[in-house]
Amino acid sequence: MNNFNSNTRRDVTGRDAGMQAFFQKMYSYMSIALLVTGLTGYIVQNFFLQQVVHLLAGSAFGFILIMALEFIIVFMMRSASAQNPARAFGLLMAFSVIQGLTLGLLLAVYTTASVIIAFVSTAAVFASMAAYGYLTKRSLNSLGSILFGALIGLIIASLANIFFVSNTLSLIISAVSVIVFAIYTAYDNNRLKDLYVQMAGEGQTDMTGLAVNGALMLYLDFINMFYALIRLTGDSRQ
Numbered sequence: 001m002n003n004f005n006s007n008t009r010r011d012v013t014g015r016d017a018g019m020q021a022f023f024q025k026m027y028s029y030m031s032i033a034l035l036v037t038g039l040t041g042y043i044v045q046n047f048f049l050q051q052v053v054h055l056l057a058g059s060a061f062g063f064i065l066i067m068a069l070e071f072i073i074v075f076m077m078r079s080a081s082a083q084n085p086a087r088a089f090g091l092l093m094a095f096s097v098i099q100g101l102t103l104g105l106l107l108a109v110y111t112t113a114s115v116i117i118a119f120v121s122t123a124a125v126f127a128s129m130a131a132y133g134y135l136t137k138r139s140l141n142s143l144g145s146i147l148f149g150a151l152i153g154l155i156i157a158s159l160a161n162i163f164f165v166s167n168t169l170s171l172i173i174s175a176v177s178v179i180v181f182a183i184y185t186a187y188d189n190n191r192l193k194d195l196y197v198q199m200a201g202e203g204q205t206d207m208t209g210l211a212v213n214g215a216l217m218l219y220l221d222f223i224n225m226f227y228a229l230i231r232l233t234g235d236s237r238q
Contacts, residue, residue, distance in 0.1 A: 019196050022207055029215035033096040040100020045107040052101050067093040081209035114234035122226040129182050133189030142192040150180045167175035186223040
């Protein structure tokens with residue numbers, strides 16, 4: 001009887017089929033979000049560029065308003081994911097559209113070649129760090145407080161740079177952002193693996209809400225790294 005229980009107990013390691021299905025679902029959600037952002041950015045660049053420039057670049061108020069709206073959506077997503085994953089996914093799509101406004105500006109400012117190079121570079125860094133976070137047997141939880149402190153510092157520095165424009169500070173923020181979000185990619189994948197193991201061990205089977213939240217986390221890692229890289233390496237159209 002004990003042998004039967006031992007053999008049929010579900011393995012919740014990195015080789016567990018359930019975990020692989022969970023990560024596939026999560027990365028599918030993330031990919032859809034990136035696609036929505038890309039399509040929105042293309043539409044903005046070609047049809048609504050002047051309106052978005054006026055909103056985001058015309059005044060600091062518009063930029064801060066968009067940031068505030070993004071924070072509200074993230075908060076609502078975290079509240080909705082446990083009870084209503086479908087609503088959380090809809091909020092993720094709304095967040096992706098808002099991010100597309102920023103992408104539309106970047107597509108108008110930087111050359112197509114720069115955008116492609118930045119995207120491919122981001123994908124390469126993201127994939128390698130995600131693989132490390134998923135495959136490593138070490139827990140990366142100790143990095144959480146350090147990364148959160150660095151993120152708060154980046155937000156404060158970015159807000160300050162809106163009012164006291166400095167090209168040097170902008171380059172420093174971008175360089176640090178690449179490092180921070182690359183490490184965040186490994187940390188988030190590692191954390192999501194641990195959360196899956198914990199929830200699976202508790203007998204939970206429907207982890208759609210966690211998949212949506214995880215997709216948001218990984219989406220933010222990717223998109224912020226992309227923004228930072230294109231600001232660092234991109235060639236302007238002018």
